[in-house]
Amino acid sequence: MILLIDLCYRNGSLGFDEFVRPVARIVRHSGNDVIPVHFRSLNDHTFSRAEAVILCGTPLADTAFLAEPGAFSWLKETSLPVLGICAGMEVICTIFGGTLRPCTEIGMTEVSVIGNDPIFQGSGSFSAYEIHTLACSSKQDLEVLAVSDQCIQIVRHPDKTIYGVMFHPEVRNNWVIDRFLTCSIEGSISP
Amino acid sequence: MRLGVLCSGGKDSLFACMMAMEREEVACLIALRPRNEESYMFHTPNVSLVPLQAEAAELPLVEMPTEGVEEEELEDLKAALVCARKKHRIEGVVTGAILSVYQAARVQRICNTLGLWCFNPLWYTDQESYLDSLIGNGFRVIISGVFSEPFDEKWLGRPLDRTSVVLLNQYRERYGITLTGEGGEYETFVLDAPFFKKSIEITEALSEYHNYRGFYRIIHARLVGK
Numbered sequence: 001m002i003l004l005i006d007l008c009y010r011n012g013s014l015g016f017d018e019f020v021r022p023v024a025r026i027v028r029h030s031g032n033d034v035i036p037v038h039f040r041s042l043n044d045h046t047f048s049r050a051e052a053v054i055l056c057g058t059p060l061a062d063t064a065f066l067a068e069p070g071a072f073s074w075l076k077e078t079s080l081p082v083l084g085i086c087a088g089m090e091v092i093c094t095i096f097g098g099t100l101r102p103c104t105e106i107g108m109t110e111v112s113v114i115g116n117d118p119i120f121q122g123s124g125s126f127s128a129y130e131i132h133t134l135a136c137s138s139k140q141d142l143e144v145l146a147v148s149d150q151c152i153q154i155v156r157h158p159d160k161t162i163y164g165v166m167f168h169p170e171v172r173n174n175w176v177i178d179r180f181l182t183c184s185i186e187g188s189i190s191p
Numbered sequence: 192m193r194l195g196v197l198c199s200g201g202k203d204s205l206f207a208c209m210m211a212m213e214r215e216e217v218a219c220l221i222a223l224r225p226r227n228e229e230s231y232m233f234h235t236p237n238v239s240l241v242p243l244q245a246e247a248a249e250l251p252l253v254e255m256p257t258e259g260v261e262e263e264e265l266e267d268l269k270a271a272l273v274c275a276r277k278k279h280r281i282e283g284v285v286t287g288a289i290l291s292v293y294q295a296a297r298v299q300r301i302c303n304t305l306g307l308w309c310f311n312p313l314w315y316t317d318q319e320s321y322l323d324s325l326i327g328n329g330f331r332v333i334i335s336g337v338f339s340e341p342f343d344e345k346w347l348g349r350p351l352d353r354t355s356v357v358l359l360n361q362y363r364e365r366y367g368i369t370l371t372g373e374g375g376e377y378e379t380f381v382l383d384a385p386f387f388k389k390s391i392e393i394t395e396a397l398s399e400y401h402n403y404r405g406f407y408r409i410i411h412a413r414l415v416g417k
Contacts, residue, residue, distance in 0.1 A: 012214060014214050014215065014312050015310065017312040017313070018312060018314040025315070025317060059308055060309060061302070061303075061307070061308040061309070062308070106296050106299050106300050106303065108292060131296075131299055133303065171292065171315065
């Protein structure tokens with residue numbers, strides 16, 4: 001089971017349909033069960049059944065999750081694979097010592113992979129959909145795997161299977177989610 | 192949260208409106224009326240009848256004329272949103288965008304500039320499930336324009352019902368259309384929705400069709416009790 005965490009300002013918001021449901025479709029399509037949970041409703045039981053976790057994005061104006069870092073302290077302890085998308089990457093950056101700065105990208109952006117990683121190997125550069133007004137600083141305990149002209153696009157924790165992507169892979173880059181799940185669950189990457 | 196729904200008169204914007212009503216407060220509909228039928232952003236067939244839909248739904252309408260020229264029409268949209276914020280105190284905007292990054296990104300940018308929230312509740316939805324839900328929820332929708340192969344004249348004014356969806360699925364497989372018409376293959380007009388207090392009855396309409404391109408122009412329509 002893949003745990004999808006809704007980071008929107010409240011449970012059952014319109015943002016769920018836009019940022020959680022499309023990710024759930026991709027995960028189900030890859031043959032996995034999905035349980036979506038709002039970030040304020042997480043407990044030990046939800047994590048106990050999960051094989052991997054995806055922190056989903058939020059509407060552009062929705063940064064309420066940043067005011068509640070305590071809700072994400074589990075990231076430091078978890079051994080589960082985690083993929084943070086946009087808002088999810090912002091959470092990962094702040095939990096692992098990074099800071100956020102104003103940086104707006106809306107629409108398709110070129111992402112250049114600069115690091116070696118099993119998920120992103122062979123990707124070179126690709127076009128990705130972005131909607132964010134914040135970006136992660138580079139002074140953090142995370143490896144930078146990809147950048148755009150404006151900001152860091154992909155990070156990875158050096159010791160855990162924790163990734164953050166600034167773009168929205170559920171739009172035109174399903175392969176990112178597919179490879180993350182393959183890597184996480186089967187421990188291998190499809191050619 | 193008080194929201195304004197960007198409304199073209201078609202199924203996607205009004206289904207998004209229903210979703211917004213279920214979660215938040217819809218304060219008004221917002222319509223751009225392009226004079227240019229090739230409008231990049233705003234659907235044109237029968238958009239002049241959005242006021243009748245607003246009346247049927249008993250929702251206020253903010254309507255703004257636009258020349259329908261690429262980029263310039265974004266300024267008109269911005270003006271419409273500013274007007275909606277002033278008149279109806281909206282905090283956010285809802286669109287019926289499904290797949291169009293072009294459309295969604297432009298609205299997102301304007302909302303960001305104005306400090307408004309932007310919601311696209313149908314974004315990357317499962318199109319087959321969506322159409323099933325649209326029909327199952329009691330929306331009455333007709334085809335108001337066709338713009339691609341293999342749509343013939345008989346599609347103009349045709350109800351978007353389960354039989355039509357079967358055919359659209361065949362077209363998707365054979366001709367690669369998007370099932371919901373998001374690629375501009377066809378346009379729709381909503382005659383009734385679950386939240387309409389009255390429904391729309393067409394009393395006079397005219398079909399214009401040539402070479403896989405046609406409009407179903409509603410000349411006269413009125414509201415009738417449900």
